[in-house]
Amino acid sequence: MSSPNSSDQSADQRPGRGISRRALFGAVGVGVVAAGAGAAAGRLTAPDTASSHADVVEFRGAHQAGIVTPAQDRMHFVAFDVTTDSRDELVALLQKWTEMAARMTAGQEAAADGALGAGQYKPPSDTGEALDLDACQLTLTIGFGPSLFVKDGKDRFGIADKRPAVLVDLPKFTGDALDPARSGGDICIQACANDPQVAVHAVRNLARVGFGTVAVRWSQLGFGRTSSTSTSQTTPRNLFGFKDGTRNIKAEEDTAVDRFVWVDPADDQAWMGGGSYLVARRIRMLIESWDRTVLHEQERVIGRAKGTGAPLGQRDEFDELDLDSRGPHGPLVDRDAHVRLASKEELGGIEILRRGYNFTDGSDGFGHLDAGLFFIAYCRDPQRQFVPMQQTLAHGDAMNEYIKHVGSAVFAVPPGVEGDAFWGSTLFGGSLALRDEAEK
């Protein structure tokens, strides 16, 4: 597996990277800035390292960052509709976005001297709310939805024959209560960072320059990662209070990552080689019902102990999940327990990489919290991995009494950008250098 894009150098120290936003406005000790930024932003869960606000995650690489790179604490996810019919305009935006993303993930303004440099009589080309903040491990990950390729039977941008066969809308699952206004989209961008303001700043600036070419269809803020994607991370908890991500695929598991996450160029469409597929599900958690449920039932539903995260009948979090273990009253892990039905042992060996976030979006007007899990999965083939897994859960999961799927989307996530490539250049052709040449 190639390098997972990770770097612990701060943006200020990186050679040839230009000046970071924070360095521009005066250097303060990193620890001070990190503590201040986290406190001001009301961070709810502790990051794994003290320096996680200053850290830069390398933008360029064989794979996009934000997939197997360590999951950050906050997320802003956005889905766009493309509003132009012009392929050239779309490609120009993807090129512009790539340059902005490379800058912002390095802790720089969206454009050089963007917030103040254009003077008093022009709108700034950086909105400014991240001026004093570090990179905060910002990652920006782009994906293309099925409707970008073909919509209402129309080949919108001359790429219909490049649509991978597995990139189709997900089937309706039993119990789905999907809101079309929170589903689908032509393009998605997943922004993750250890400070919410950094993630929101990135999405806002990308949406701002997209005006006239794309329009925001829906977006979701998330806090408190609900998975670990690296063995260096502790397992966080979801809003049911359970450790979530214990048995997730970890970046260090090269064989599993190659088998279940990265698309092989020979799979179908060569332009997707080194990419992945992203499945997003907005899952409401019926918190009030859950909170009236006794601990024994909560643990039976999940199949793990709430305190330690250990499989029922075991002692420690990472003890083996033994689905054959039995007690005096039957299987220790119930037949409809979530972890049993979602396990590779029950699903013919299938696995996915989970990278979701908790959300709370106020209340629903009926006295309930609008809270839940913004579930994100990365997989090599959504039809052979996510779909059968979700079909099994939708039919039999004991957890269904306490959750409702209300949003859904699937996107093809192209490989990473290397050299003068741009987001989507393997799909559309061309390079940043060619564009610069043409503009001369």
Ligand SMILES: C=CC1=C(C)c2cc3[nH]c(cc4nc(cc5[nH]c(cc1n2)c(C)c5CCC(=O)O)C(CCC(=O)O)=C4C)c(C)c3C=C
């Ligand atoms: C289709 C895939 C999955 C959906 C949707 C899903 C929703 C969901 N999960 C939890 C809480 C937990 N899930 C856990 C494990 C787990 N979940 C999935 C898949 C989906 N979950 C998998 C593949 C696994 C691993 C199964 C295994 O091999 O053991 C756990 C246990 C801890 C862990 O291993 O991560 C919890 C807790 C919620 C609350 C939820 C929807 C709101």
Ligand SMILES: [Fe+2]
């Ligand atoms: Fe789960």
